[in-house]
Amino acid sequence: MLNDMCHPEGGELFTGLYSDYWGRDAAVFRSMNRVAHLRTEPDNERLLKEPKFVGSYMIPDNEDHDDNKVYFFFTEKALEAETSTHAIYSRVGRVCANDMGGQRMLVNKWTTFLKTRLVCSVPGKNGIDTHFDELEDVFLLQTRDNKNPVIFGLFNTTSNIFRGYAICVYHMASVRASFNGPYAHKEGPEYHWALYERKVPYPRPGSCASKVNGGLYTTTKDYPDEAVHFARSHPLMYQPIRPVHKRPILVKTDGKYNLKQIAVDRVEAEDGQYDVLFIGTDNGIVLKVITIYNQETESMEEVILEELQVFKDIYVNQKIQTINSNAEIIPNQTLQINTNEEDSDQQQLYVGSESVIAQVKFHQCDMYGTACADCCLARDPYCAWDGISCSRYYPTGVQAKRRFRRQDVRHGNAAQQCFGQQFIGEVLEKTEERLVYGIEYNSTLLECTPRTLQAKVIWFVQRAHETKKEEVKTDDRIIKMDLGLLFLKLHRLDAGTYFCQTVEHSIVHTVRKITLEIVEEERVDEMFNKDYEEEIPHKMPCPMQSSIPQASKPWYKEFLQLIGYSNFQRVEEYCEKVWCTDKRRKKLKMSPSKWKYASPQEKKARIRPEHYRLPRNIADS
Template identity: 25%
Template sequence: MALWMLAWVAIVILPACQARLVPRVSFPSGSSGRLLSRFDSPTIGNTTTLLLSHDGETLFVGARDAVISLDVSQPGVMELKRKLDWFPTTKDLDDCSMKGKVKTDCPNFIRVLQFLNSTHMYTCGTFAFSPRCTYIDSQTFNLVFGPSGKPDEGRGRCPYDPYQRNTAIIVGERDSLQRAGGDGELYTGTVADYRGNRPVISRYLSEGNHIDLKLDDTLGWLEDPTFISSTFIPSEEKVYFFFSEEGREYDFIEKFTVSRIAQVCTSDIGGQRTLQRRWTTFSKAQLLCQAEKELPYNVLQDIVTLPPPDGASDDETLFYGIFTSQWSVNSGKSAVCAFRLGDIKKIFSGNYKVLNRDTLRWSTRVQEKVANPGECGLHNASDSDLRFVKENFLADESVLPIGKGLALVSPDQSYSKITAQRTRGANGKDYTVLLLLTESGFLHKVVLLDQGPHIIEEVQVFQQPQAVKNLLLSISKGMVFVGTSDGVLGVPTSNCSYYWSCAECVLSRDPFCAWDPNRKACADVTSIPADAGQDVDGANVVEMCKVTTITPRAKFGQHKPPTESCPPGEQVLVSLNEVVTLRCPEASKLASVHWERPNSRISPELYLQRSDGSLRFLATPVTLGHYLCFSTESGYQQTLALYTVKQNSGGASTGTGAGAGAGAALTTPATTPTRPSSQSTVKGVGPGPKTEAPKPTLFWRRPDATITFNTDRKFTGVNRPRLDQDVEKLEPAEGRSYFQELVAVSLMLALALCVILMGALYALRQKCRGKSGPQVCPRRDSEAGSLREQDPLTRSPSPTAAATGNKRKGLAQNGLVQNGLVHGKAPSAKNGSPRGSNGHLPNTPM
């Protein structure tokens, strides 16, 4: 039982305690701090298939019923050059509807767009659930049909369903053009039937001694796969396919998804008798993205190839993939794992599993290998060798990630697309930068460090969820293009000019950016000749910038030029009893913000620091004076804002020390923008009537209002502090609401009802006790005086009996008769206190 508990803690509790990755800087859509280039058109939709020209000047985009070319030669500009319409006929659309498909899914969605050679492109589209392929002249941007004079059949080259994922790559491109279409060969992973039940990996457009190949449909080489990506490694002469599928080698009750990598040789021409026109070099292995003592992230979402560094072996080629999990314990999480080509080759050269055709179960082969599955050149092998590779195509071991762990895991972000780049920092060290697209529409820029990943920034690229998206990185242009259903965006990979100081430039930990001491600006590290201020690993500001303090920003949301001198502080004029809001510009989401006052303390009884870092308080003689906002990040503290709060000349007398007035903490909520405001000052100033020095008041803290009582205890009602015009402008989302007054009136009404109810219950209780008490008949004084009392312990006459009898009449008149002091016999008195027969006070429960 104890072992099960430990396993449950390791699987469930520990992953939940993972640190949350927070982007240091966030840029919402339309932010002036991150300028993007964008193309959209009301007549062009589903611009999700991207292809950049070799010179980087033109971006070709496959859209719905069209292929377009965009001019991206100028930074920040994306203009339409040409549009090539290619849409189904009315008959094709009617046939699609007759098949039971939704009309909006019947247009021609371009899903394949590749360069065939230097003069032509090859493209395929769903074409009303009847895939078609054709050629495009890159110079004239016109459609070019084959010898038949019409588009080619697209079955096996393009999916039928526009929402079904596929992959395609052209290999063997040559400059010579012998016919329309050239000499490139198309390698695809998709489905080959209308229902999507026949997944295939195929080769088309073969020439010479090459022939078109595909997988044998009857072998079960693929188990309901979802194709993700493909890449070509020239040194290996292999094309690698990445996909997810059902793992039949695992004997689970429910369907278990696994991530795969498969390989085929470009020199494969099929067997002579066995496996004719079929792959002889196909083999696959599992990609295992799993952290220690955790369930695996088994569903592959996207993967990208990162070439090796200059001078390194091709075995150092890395594949960075996004993985999610089908297990509820990891629901909503995304993990990034990196796999090395050398490790993949080792797995493919090892042992293979064998499938028992009778029991449909997999097992590890124990006998000697007749041939090496996946080895190039097997098309000349014997029939027995080909039968062996035909049954042994699943590698026995799984490919483990680098370091046998996760490169990144995000517990609260669902990533869908990835691209990667290797760049060199100012210290000569290479850093890997990942660009990750979230399902919520943000592009995360992440640098992988030895101590863990660091999210440099996030940029919102679209606001509505997108079903099909694409990322295309251009290292030469320093741009990443995002294809969405609504348009195409160009996002620069670096944003160095955003950081206004040396400290901010170093704290960003962006390997693309460094501080130029000569220009006094944050710039691209490649443009700085020497002494570049950059510390990606440690963010040591003091060492890089040779400073210990830094002046505040002059204006919120605006970046001060290096030559501009910073003012000593912003002056804020207020009236007494006005709400003051001092805003601190958000330099980083990773920094902690705090406020200070010279020679004074910011107590929580008088001040409220909100989650956005702003400080709120009520203007009183005590709260006037100087305020400083600091941020602390990576052990470095910098001043972000200085204020001097003064009283209006038309108001009451000012006071900066401990005055006679009393302040109160105000907790009125406000909606503030996520980024710093563009106003230079934020004031709590209102017209306000002239008043004398306020009387001392007593405040009752409540989230939305302040109930004020005068010192003479006369109730004056609910007084909601009036927000000045500047604050109202900064917080337009609040609007006018009477919720505070409603809550206050409800509380007072409830209090009054409670008082009335308690009074009624008390009166009723007194009445009931009067009816249930013992009734004593009036006696004459002589009879009253003749009564003899006995001590309850000795049963002897009490010496105080006479005195008690003389006072019985007075006690009866005072109502004490009902309490048992006069009823036949009187209780004993000790030390002057009347007691009952049990030794306790009368009517007092034990």
């Protein structure tokens, strides 16, 4: 059972896996090429205890290639956890890439294996932290210095009290400081784990045979027994690795999604540098998120830019990576990253399931509308207002002929950024109007989705024969949802005009005006109690040009007469708009029988799937 592998330059293959059918023999292996095949010692719980390998990377410490190290990210049962015998900790393990094993009992066994705890926790009162101990995924964001990538870890809780996820960021300086620090030590079964304060053998246990370490030893086979045995009995470091800012950059405890994978793209914006997080969930949705750290309050602001419905109606354990061009698919569903920052059309996100690979653009700025305010309120670091439209933002020097630009990712202050621009433009001023009919005691949804996910939605209603608008009060019957206002059971008093308003950074915009009219239940019963199919066997919902006599009326007109509406003409216009379009006529020619009354099973089969915000640009293959 292969959990993870790393294939650095030189041809060696480093893998973390269970080598037996029963999943009991966990080990870190090195194979291939001409160097010795190595593995961790079997049945040594100090090294590995029921690990789950997540990721591995070769990261150089310096210019001396003999000092290169391979880092393994995994979770395991923690021997040093004194509060619970079944505690799970996240780990970073490390071996030297040029480890050749030792002598006697350690032939073909690692002599440089060390590990340390990877902490991701929320500081609490009285010094008690809330820990996210189980590592789900790890992503290395490469920087200009290949020796210092930024590490992003996605964690979940092992608590029985609540379920949550967190993302923590780590610098390689913190990783190296832990491995260069003191070792953890335990005198015996009855003792606590403590700092090892006695003399450490030379060469330092866990160090590589390289020139930067003195050059006295050219291979680990020549290491003194004292140094090798110390590393074997003290593989755990005392100081854990703590995240940047000593807290997560993102915490999710709402239970809406199960987060599984993470990929990160670093973006240059007008007001600084931002890391855009692409987070894969187990239900086919990818979240596009940025986080902003407030140094004064020491808090993080989460800005959800998009929720991309990539896969639908299937359970997906996704693996996502940011890719700029020329994607190369590796057999275990991971993807290779190639950088091409100047060509924005090639910047793509590839999302993989067990059977599908989907391609999604990092950005499509025109989706934010054609007004300056909409573009700025989106707070998408990829996009800026250029004086004419919301378009791709290019840092200084990348695009010589750039137009007027307005962007404020940190604050989203559209009033300041768009002063003198198309701030209250035609698009922002315009309110979409709709007419909706609902049947009494049935449910209905008044749809309204804000242009940005950061906007607060407030619903107002103006009752018939009233001039004042009042805010809609939600309860067990009326629920405010992401897609709109849901009435679980309509009452006659619910009729009126509903206003969907968005509020964001003091900018109020009425997105949609919906007139809701209620059809009384008695009127509907009167119509459906008649044997309608015998009375009008050949009626169709729309006139089919010359195929239906002029005297024949569409079925919905007789329905309206049965209801006896005083505003018959207005309702008739509404039904004409719904039923009598060219598209409907084409469908009727193909299957005229679909307008007959169906059985409850047939009706259920024709129910449209739930609406999701679909990805902007997807190519499945």
